[in-house]
Amino acid sequence: xxxxxxxxxMLSLIVSGVTVADEWPQFRGGTAQSxxxxxxxxxxxxxxxxxxxxxxxxxxxWSQPVVAGGRIFLTTAVGTNADNPSGMGxxxxxxxxxxxxxxxxxxxxxxxxxxxxxxxxxxxxxxxxAVPAFAKHASNTYATETPCASADTVFAFFxxxxxxxxxxxxxxxxxxxxxxxxxxxxxxxxxxxPVLHKDPAGDRILLQLYNENSGRLHCIDPQTxxxxxxxxxxxxxxxxxxxxxxxxxxxxxVTAGQGSVIAYGIADGRERWRVxxxxxxxxxxxxxxxxxxxxxxxxxxxxxxxxxxxxxxLGDLTPPKGQATTAAVLWSKNKSGAGMPSPVVVGxxxxxxGDKAVCYDKRTGAEKYRKRLPGGTxxxxxxxxxxxxxxxxxxxxxxxxxxxxxxxxxxxxFSVGSDAEVFWATPAVSGDSLLIRSSDALYCIR
Numbered sequence: 001x002x003x004x005x006x007x008x009x010m011l012s013l014i015v016s017g018v019t020v021a022d023e024w025p026q027f028r029g030g031t032a033q034s035x036x037x038x039x040x041x042x043x044x045x046x047x048x049x050x051x052x053x054x055x056x057x058x059x060x061x062w063s064q065p066v067v068a069g070g071r072i073f074l075t076t077a078v079g080t081n082a083d084n085p086s087g088m089g090x091x092x093x094x095x096x097x098x099x100x101x102x103x104x105x106x107x108x109x110x111x112x113x114x115x116x117x118x119x120x121x122x123x124x125x126x127x128x129x130a131v132p133a134f135a136k137h138a139s140n141t142y143a144t145e146t147p148c149a150s151a152d153t154v155f156a157f158f159x160x161x162x163x164x165x166x167x168x169x170x171x172x173x174x175x176x177x178x179x180x181x182x183x184x185x186x187x188x189x190x191x192x193x194p195v196l197h198k199d200p201a202g203d204r205i206l207l208q209l210y211n212e213n214s215g216r217l218h219c220i221d222p223q224t225x226x227x228x229x230x231x232x233x234x235x236x237x238x239x240x241x242x243x244x245x246x247x248x249x250x251x252x253x254v255t256a257g258q259g260s261v262i263a264y265g266i267a268d269g270r271e272r273w274r275v276x277x278x279x280x281x282x283x284x285x286x287x288x289x290x291x292x293x294x295x296x297x298x299x300x301x302x303x304x305x306x307x308x309x310x311x312x313x314l315g316d317l318t319p320p321k322g323q324a325t326t327a328a329v330l331w332s333k334n335k336s337g338a339g340m341p342s343p344v345v346v347g348x349x350x351x352x353x354g355d356k357a358v359c360y361d362k363r364t365g366a367e368k369y370r371k372r373l374p375g376g377t378x379x380x381x382x383x384x385x386x387x388x389x390x391x392x393x394x395x396x397x398x399x400x401x402x403x404x405x406x407x408x409x410x411x412x413x414f415s416v417g418s419d420a421e422v423f424w425a426t427p428a429v430s431g432d433s434l435l436i437r438s439s440d441a442l443y444c445i446r
Contacts, residue, residue, distance in 0.1 A: 024429060039386050042434070046416065056440060057437070059110070061076040074442065075143040077141055085140060085424070086138045107130065127176075147194070148193070148195060152169060158190075179209055210257045211236075216232050243288055256286050287345050288345075306334075353383055355372060355379075358370045368407070378394060378395055384429060390403075417440075423438045425438075432446050
């Protein structure tokens, strides 16, 4: 098994014209698609083998670590009401929905900076210290949103307070905005991350505030924090993160919310297309490539739809009732198998994960396989694709490595952490390092 993984690592390094990924600047990486063409991560690991360092992180957070300017940034929430998040078992119990009590003690919302070489915490800055305005589910944290970072600035958003802050890489505050605490359906807590879009015409931050009182998307100047434009839709909670997609040469920001997926022109915020008629909201984000946008969602009692939308179409793309395909909708179906992890597209295949791995032909919707993942435990963090391998960390810290392709092939299974830890954060990769976060610590495998 080691030889197969090592061969895969070596082959991925031969990809022409692409350099090793040294940075991971935002949720799901630089392109926000969880794709890395090449990286020299180890062929196997454990708590002792290839474990470069383990750094305990105070408090709790499901935010992904990001890497920029030779530093690691992540967020956490520290306080009596913020620690020790539970796993998936609590989410699946309807008796816990909307039953959380509003905290009475203050929480510190912090941004941390770590040295990638040894994991040392270089600085920790408290952005807000306050009693939370809203409760959260026991499985969630008050620091679930992943920050984004440029060469000299890190941007962190905390939905529990509604605070967006810009810090330089030494922790000095440049600006902040307060949008107010975000009221979330059934008191599950927040989760949508800001996205940094790099553009010669001017960089932009996209911040999606889809909650029980609002459905507003903000396009923000990263230099000043001021709005460039805003776009409104019907209110309703969503935990998804926007995705930037180029549709026939036009950059769009695609958002998934309650009942619909809507794309806006990134230059002016005007709606370009939408797909409606969905019977639930989104915990996972969409995925896109040059050919289309792909998304699926599910919740108890929903039809669990999945759609593939072709590029080059504008307007209301919602298919007529009883019709699964149109000129714009390549295919759609129900009972998709979409879980909390965001999907990935590798070549001509679309993958969804949860307690199962489900693979579709992205162009036709033909199901290639639907297999239960080993270990009997659900994955919540998003998958990571390196070359022809898909890495998926389940909530117990076991990483399953799959070979991309139309057949279900497990290349390896490796674990870190202890039984007391929960792993819901999405892993990140930077150069020769794989970063995996648990409820207790940040691990660097190198």
